[in-house]
Amino acid sequence: MRYDVFFAGYGGQGVLLAGNLLSYAAIREGKNVSFFPSYGVEKRGGTAMCTVVIADGDTGSPVVGHPSASVILNQLSWDKYAAMVKEKGICLVNSSLVELDGAVLSGRELLTIPMNQIAIDLGDVRMVNMVACGAYAAATGALTLDSLKEALHDALPERNHKLIPANIQAIEAGTAAVFSARKA
Amino acid sequence: MSTLQKKFVKGNEAVAMAAIEAGVRCYFGYPITPQSDIPEYLSRELPKTGGTFIQVESEIGAINMVLGASATGVRAMTSSSGPGISLKQEGISYMAGSELPGVIVDIMRSGPGLGGIDASQADYHQATKGGGHGGYRIIVLAPNSVQEMYDLTMLAFDLSDQYRMPAMVLADSVLGQMKESIVPNPRPQVALPDKDWAVRGTGGGQQHVVKSLYLGDGEMETFHWKMHARYQELADKESRWEEYQTADAELVVTAFGATSRIARTAVEMARAQGHKVGLLRPITLFPFPKKAYAELSDRCKNWLTVELSTGQMVDDVRLSVARDAEVDFYGRPPGAGSLPTPEELFEQIKKRV
Numbered sequence: 001m002r003y004d005v006f007f008a009g010y011g012g013q014g015v016l017l018a019g020n021l022l023s024y025a026a027i028r029e030g031k032n033v034s035f036f037p038s039y040g041v042e043k044r045g046g047t048a049m050c051t052v053v054i055a056d057g058d059t060g061s062p063v064v065g066h067p068s069a070s071v072i073l074n075q076l077s078w079d080k081y082a083a084m085v086k087e088k089g090i091c092l093v094n095s096s097l098v099e100l101d102g103a104v105l106s107g108r109e110l111l112t113i114p115m116n117q118i119a120i121d122l123g124d125v126r127m128v129n130m131v132a133c134g135a136y137a138a139a140t141g142a143l144t145l146d147s148l149k150e151a152l153h154d155a156l157p158e159r160n161h162k163l164i165p166a167n168i169q170a171i172e173a174g175t176a177a178v179f180s181a182r183k184a
Numbered sequence: 185m186s187t188l189q190k191k192f193v194k195g196n197e198a199v200a201m202a203a204i205e206a207g208v209r210c211y212f213g214y215p216i217t218p219q220s221d222i223p224e225y226l227s228r229e230l231p232k233t234g235g236t237f238i239q240v241e242s243e244i245g246a247i248n249m250v251l252g253a254s255a256t257g258v259r260a261m262t263s264s265s266g267p268g269i270s271l272k273q274e275g276i277s278y279m280a281g282s283e284l285p286g287v288i289v290d291i292m293r294s295g296p297g298l299g300g301i302d303a304s305q306a307d308y309h310q311a312t313k314g315g316g317h318g319g320y321r322i323i324v325l326a327p328n329s330v331q332e333m334y335d336l337t338m339l340a341f342d343l344s345d346q347y348r349m350p351a352m353v354l355a356d357s358v359l360g361q362m363k364e365s366i367v368p369n370p371r372p373q374v375a376l377p378d379k380d381w382a383v384r385g386t387g388g389g390q391q392h393v394v395k396s397l398y399l400g401d402g403e404m405e406t407f408h409w410k411m412h413a414r415y416q417e418l419a420d421k422e423s424r425w426e427e428y429q430t431a432d433a434e435l436v437v438t439a440f441g442a443t444s445r446i447a448r449t450a451v452e453m454a455r456a457q458g459h460k461v462g463l464l465r466p467i468t469l470f471p472f473p474k475k476a477y478a479e480l481s482d483r484c485k486n487w488l489t490v491e492l493s494t495g496q497m498v499d500d501v502r503l504s505v506a507r508d509a510e511v512d513f514y515g516r517p518p519g520a521g522s523l524p525t526p527e528e529l530f531e532q533i534k535k536r537v
Binding site: 020023024027032033034035036037058059060061062063064065066154 | 192
């Protein structure tokens with residue numbers, strides 16, 4: 001299987017850490033990974049984006065035109081990347097920050113999840129990226145919840161390992177949000 | 185956990201890790217995007233191995249320090265991107281003239297001038313045709329994965345020592361910035377010639393002179409023919425390339441570096457639709473694997489070269505293929521937003537099959 005995803009938001013939302021977490025989880029599952037960040041003039045407040053490719057075999061191109069999924073954390077990224085998801089793909093949107101205005105993505109699944117609100121309810125809006133990772137894993141089946149949780153040890157620096165339990169909560173909340181969004 | 189043998193690192197970090205494994209003793213450089221992770225890593229890790237890291241006042245200073253260190257027989261390197269690599273050309277020419285090894289890493293960004301920080305392959309001519317004066321060549325290796333950023337950096341040191349000429353790892357900002365999991369292979373065991381030319385302080389022994397000045401009658405000409413023969417030997421023994429799905433191909437796509445990764449996925453898309461398309465990827469850009477092109481084009485006459493420029497490698501492709509082969513070109517000059525997608529290259533393939 002081959003999974004590819006655009007993870008996009010603004011600088012400071014932890015988009016690159018999220019991409020790293022997905023990558024480490026995939027490596028723990030014995031998969032091949034490429035992680036390609038969009039970098040440059042981005043800084044806090046600018047656009048931050050990364051492409052992650054997860055594959056059993058060769059990852060092929062690290063550059064992707066139409067990913068099988070996208071995780072959209074802010075309005076700018078919605079405008080820029082949402083429509084690029086390919087046919088039958090999945091678009092996960094942070095509805096706390098994105099005004100959808102009744103937009104539909106024909107032929108693709110649109111999952112709206114109030115990621116900021118979920119993170120705030122858990123005590124810290126900075127965990128929005130963890131909510132998003134949990135939601136991505138649940139929605140696509142690209143990664144198991146267990147490997148995602150274990151990968152926190154790889155993706156977070158030692159000094160932040162005390163935050164792992166809280167991050168696990170956020171990942172689980174993201175997963176649960178997908179189930180309720182799909183039921184609705 | 186079995187995954188511990190693997191490391192999930194940026195291409196730039198892989199270059200730096202490989203340099204240490206290859207036994208580099210001296211790194212001299214000056215920061216520039218998109219390669220600054222290399223000096224950052226080495227500033228932290230190289231001194232721990234007893235090596236020397238110096239952030240020099242300029243790129244010109246850095247390459248001349250590489251020349252000096254290499255003259256003493258130790259492994260030395262520098263790294264930069266377009267604007268800095270241009271500044272180093274004088275020093276590279278002097279190294280070539282002095283038959284000195286040394287590794288130069290160019291993580292290409294767009295140009296000319298300051299250009300931008302996006303991926304580019306427009307330094308191909310500068311790297312492969314001798315970017316400085318005097319008519320010399322250097323070894324140029326073109327990785328297309330983070331694993332190859334690691335492996336080819338080690339190879340660059342070995343080839344450079346073996347053939348007594350500078351070697352360049354020519355990559356781009358995609359390869360420098362992307363992360364993949366790699367196996368940090370141990371340094372290959374290669375029999376290398378003694379550096380019996382090195383200037384180590386005589387201590388009463390034989391005097392050695394390292395220079396690029398040849399004033400004697402016929403001396404310079406002799407030097408040029410000697411180097412010409414060495415370049416030929418290099419081409420015969422060290423040309424490297426990779427072929428993918430070429431056995432029955434009716435169209436061969438050719439690209440190097442990150443572009444070859446995008447092209448490979450495009451070739452897979454074409455194959456999935458029943459088009460007989462293959463990929464030929466040069467790994468050594470100098471020596472250019474002419475034989476591989478000549479042999480494959482004996483059978484397949486339809487070629488497409490893809491580059492992140494308006495066309496540079498395509499010249500070498502056209503000089504290498506059989507006379508009756510048709511070489512078409514598709515390029516995206518470097519800059520923000522100009523990285524082609526696999527879908528885009530697939531469209532280009534479809535137009536030609």
